Amino acid sequence: MFGRTKAFSGFSVNDLGEARRFYGDTLGLQVEETGEGDMRMLTLTLGSGARVFVYPKDDHAPAGFTILNFPVDDIDAAVTELERRGVTFERYPGFEADDKGVVRDERGPAIAWFTDPAGNVLSVLQER
Template sequence: MIQEGKAFSGFSVSDLQKAKEFYSKILGLNVENDEKMPDLLNLHINEKNTILIYPKPNHEPATFTILNFPVKNIAETVNELKSRGVKFIVYNEENFKTDEKGIMWGDGHGPNIAWFNDPAGNILSVIESDE
């Protein structure tokens, strides 16, 4: 049954061309038009992980993180992405705060993480990891 197939994830965007430019040129990821369905994009995270990006005319961004990118050094990654034009989300809620760069430092209570939006408003993150 379903355990026999290769599962994959996907998410919608309001503008496929803007998404392709953002994920390929700004984030530096491998993005290709789907061979069988040219109105869809395949976001290749590595050789084994492909995520489907599809257009949706009435797209509404998710209110949660849809994609997390593990990184070795969050401060360096945030600085690099900022230099490419990525704007990080600064949270200043009572129990949910980031610094002025948009980094939430886990300080032993969780991972170091920073959130940003793609052009469609979807929430993405970079999360510090040793893996």
């Protein structure tokens, strides 16, 4: 039924201006802001061309799961660059991370998690 629709995903943030700066300046995504007043929103365009809708929510609660994954060819270089841009990597119980915050488990991709200013979880990962 929806196999040919141009579906998109979305998530909330508590501060649209901070989100615009983080996703545009820190992560380097194409960010478009539309609307006025309480009806402002962001559209992120990912490298694949997919678009993600970001909207402000007064009672925003950060997602307790990874909302966006960014595959890279070199996770160490990506983590180093993100740290240079002010990103701090998360460490979660049950996942053994190296000194850079990268989990390198032979069962899956090398992955490092970080959050946006609203506390939503993102990851950078490198397939084996």
